[in-house]
Amino acid sequence: MGWGRLRKKKDIPGGLWTKCKDCGALIYTKEFVQNMHVCPKCGFHHTVFGRRRIEITADPGTFAERFTDLRPTDRLDFVDTVSYAEKIEKAQEKTGQTDACIAGTCQIEGHDVVLAVLDFCFMGGSMGEVVGEKLALAIELAEELKQPIIIFSASGGARMHEGAISLMQMAKTCAALQKFAAAGGFSISIMTNPTTGGVTASFASVCDLMIGEPKALIGFAGPRVIQNTIQQDLPEGFQRSEFLLEKGQLDKIVSRPDMRAMIAQILRYTPRGRNHQSA
Amino acid sequence: MARKAKRTSNPPSVLPFEQPIEDVRSRLLELEELAEQTTHDLSEELSFYRERLKRLTQEVYSNLSPWNRVQVARHPKRPLTGDYVEYLCQEFVELHGDGQFGDDRAIVTGFATIRGHRVMVIGHRKGRNTKERLACHFGSAHPEGYRKALLKMQLAERMALPIVCFVNTPGAYPGVGAEERGQARAIAENIYKMFRIKVPIIALLIGDGGSGGALGIAIADRVAMLENSWYSVISPEGCASILWRSAEGKEKAADALKLTAESMLGLGLVDEIVDEPVGGAHAHPKQSMDLVGDFLDLQLTHLGQLPIDDLLANRYRKFRNIAQIEAKIEKQAQSNAQLKGQATPNPSPVVPGEPDSSGPVRRTPGSPRNRRRT
Numbered sequence: 344m345g346w347g348r349l350r351k352k353k354d355i356p357g358g359l360w361t362k363c364k365d366c367g368a369l370i371y372t373k374e375f376v377q378n379m380h381v382c383p384k385c386g387f388h389h390t391v392f393g394r395r396r397i398e399i400t401a402d403p404g405t406f407a408e409r410f411t412d413l414r415p416t417d418r419l420d421f422v423d424t425v426s427y428a429e430k431i432e433k434a435q436e437k438t439g440q441t442d443a444c445i446a447g448t449c450q451i452e453g454h455d456v457v458l459a460v461l462d463f464c465f466m467g468g469s470m471g472e473v474v475g476e477k478l479a480l481a482i483e484l485a486e487e488l489k490q491p492i493i494i495f496s497a498s499g500g501a502r503m504h505e506g507a508i509s510l511m512q513m514a515k516t517c518a519a520l521q522k523f524a525a526a527g528g529f530s531i532s533i534m535t536n537p538t539t540g541g542v543t544a545s546f547a548s549v550c551d552l553m554i555g556e557p558k559a560l561i562g563f564a565g566p567r568v569i570q571n572t573i574q575q576d577l578p579e580g581f582q583r584s585e586f587l588l589e590k591g592q593l594d595k596i597v598s599r600p601d602m603r604a605m606i607a608q609i610l611r612y613t614p615r616g617r618n619h620q621s622a
Numbered sequence: 623m624a625r626k627a628k629r630t631s632n633p634p635s636v637l638p639f640e641q642p643i644e645d646v647r648s649r650l651l652e653l654e655e656l657a658e659q660t661t662h663d664l665s666e667e668l669s670f671y672r673e674r675l676k677r678l679t680q681e682v683y684s685n686l687s688p689w690n691r692v693q694v695a696r697h698p699k700r701p702l703t704g705d706y707v708e709y710l711c712q713e714f715v716e717l718h719g720d721g722q723f724g725d726d727r728a729i730v731t732g733f734a735t736i737r738g739h740r741v742m743v744i745g746h747r748k749g750r751n752t753k754e755r756l757a758c759h760f761g762s763a764h765p766e767g768y769r770k771a772l773l774k775m776q777l778a779e780r781m782a783l784p785i786v787c788f789v790n791t792p793g794a795y796p797g798v799g800a801e802e803r804g805q806a807r808a809i810a811e812n813i814y815k816m817f818r819i820k821v822p823i824i825a826l827l828i829g830d831g832g833s834g835g836a837l838g839i840a841i842a843d844r845v846a847m848l849e850n851s852w853y854s855v856i857s858p859e860g861c862a863s864i865l866w867r868s869a870e871g872k873e874k875a876a877d878a879l880k881l882t883a884e885s886m887l888g889l890g891l892v893d894e895i896v897d898e899p900v901g902g903a904h905a906h907p908k909q910s911m912d913l914v915g916d917f918l919d920l921q922l923t924h925l926g927q928l929p930i931d932d933l934l935a936n937r938y939r940k941f942r943n944i945a946q947i948e949a950k951i952e953k954q955a956q957s958n959a960q961l962k963g964q965a966t967p968n969p970s971p972v973v974p975g976e977p978d979s980s981g982p983v984r985r986t987p988g989s990p991r992n993r994r995r996t
Binding site (some may be wrong): 418419421422423424472476479501502503505506507508509510511513514515517518519520521522525539540541543544545546547548549561562563564565568569572573575577578581582586590591592 | 794795796797798800801802803804805806807809810811813814815817818833834837838841853854855856860861864865866874878879880881886889891938941942944945946
């Protein structure tokens with residue numbers, strides 16, 4: 344929820360120079376992209392679109408996308424100023440994706456994994472029926488293949504336009520993860536800026552490991568809602584990864600350039616990974 | 623997510639759309655008083671007004687808009703978890719605390735006996751007066767509330783006691799402390815772990831069903847909604863503040879979100895609707911709570927007979943396949959069949975092929991008491 348407000352103007356740097364959203368430094372765009380959209384001056388992690396996330400996470404050429412036939416439908420006939428159906432269309436045009444989740448199989452430093460990524464550029468990465476179903480299918484695929492699942496979240500939460508259908512995706516994804524864990528599956532949840540609402544309050548918080556990117560906003564209620572409720576200024580760094588780590592809510596903070604290596608390092612401790620001949 | 627409504631200190635106990643009913647009622651009262659004082663025979667007038675009151679209530683209550691139902695769900699005289707416990711339970715042994723941080727007053731837990739069934743009751747507590755409401759944060763629980771609920775559910779599992787959850791929350795509490803102590807994680811863990819609690823679980827929405835805060839104690843073998851409760855991913859106010867930013871926004875939002883019991887059943891998101899007496903639970907609290915008692919008695923008996931492995935498998939399957947498109951087509955046919963033969967006073971446009979899920983509930987004399995999904 345609230346994705347509309349969180350949406351930044353541009354996520355794909357188009358010009359020659361890109362301005363850091365945190366420190367305001369002007370960065371040569373080519374360098375910015377090469378640096379995985381991390382500001383070389385202040386280290387701020389900018390939102391990356393879904394495809395790029397896969398590009399910087401999976402071993403080159405190993406990603407095989409799955410479950411591409413799922414399409415969102417406007418089952419509630421939800422209309423505000425623009426109909427939900429139109430919003431879907433616009434988001435699909437903008438991102439070239441059918442919905443906010445991309446899932447498939449790949450290798451990370453030679454380890455076979457199932458990878459699911461929420462794309463913040465598609466309606467704020469919000470979870471509706473398609474996102475929930477894709478995640479559940481991806482988790483079931485991981486169970487079938489006996490591979491770990493890695494989930495990258497970037498989401499405003501459950502998608503308001505699908506009403507309680509999207510609420511129930513919280514239950515669906517948790518159910519799938521529960522079954523997966525009971526069958527001996529291993530899961531890593533990586534929360535990136537921002538991960539809030541129904542996504543944090545479901546699958547993203549019940550994986551075996553919870554990892555945050557530096558300074559990512561992670562929480563249940565959005566800061567504005569909290570501020571309106573308590574009518575006080577929020578503490579410095581509130582709901583950021585570092586704050587959550589301090590409060591015992593995260594296992595680790597890992598910066599984007601180190602993420603791949605860290606995932607691989609962790610996977611070497613899983614039963615399968617222990618036998619894996621690392622390159 | 624909990625975006626709270628602006629609360630007035632003393633909400634009116636007569637809802638705006640109930641005013642015509644109230645007018646007739648006060649006329650009737652006057653007449654009854656008069657009848658006692660005079661020797662004139664007023665029985666004809668009295669029965670006229672009684673009949674009129676009955677008909678008018680029926681009429682108003684069969685034409686409620688989704689927003690009206692939200693208003694009924696929050697009526698100050700509507701029975702709360704505490705009322706159900708007091709009225710339905712022969713005994714209640716309250717248990718406190720999450721064993722880690724504190725005792726959240728917004729969630730009440732304890733052993734209870736309902737119509738002879740020994741159960742664990744878990745419920746959101748809203749409070750009746752201002753002091754209680756403040757202590758309970760108006761029914762918005764903190765992480766320790768969800769952890770308390772989980773701890774007691776695990777206890778119930780060890781003791782082989784079925785669990786009855788009364789859901790009534792505008793949403794989980796949005797605050798600094800709640801975030802610090804992992805609100806999201808507490809809710810997520812409840813949802814996750816409730817799939818594995820090896821005793822029957824019944825969840826009944828009795829008023830507000832606000833988002834994750836509600837779902838955090840509502841993963842159940844039987845999920846039912848009272849006729850005038852609502853269940854949604856966001857409160858109508860929260861939705862309106864994002865989309866419309868205007869006073870009538872919440873009414874539009876209530877329409878758009880399809881949050882009524884009828885819509886939720888139509889979409890296949892809940893199992894059953896438990897009827898309220900005509901005029902709402904607040905007008906006839908005892909009658910309404912009796913209906914809830916009947917429902918719980920029936921379900922506790924039924925679920926108690928099922929092998930626990932089947933129960934868990936069904937619980938998983940229900941939420942794993944919830945509201946899937948294929949399933950929807952079947953349900954649509956079912957719900958069309960259910961609606962068949964009932965008049966359609968709702969003039970709002972209906973999507974072809976879609977059950978009239980946004981429409982008001984029609985109470986015709988022959989309609990079944992409890993509507994269920996098989």
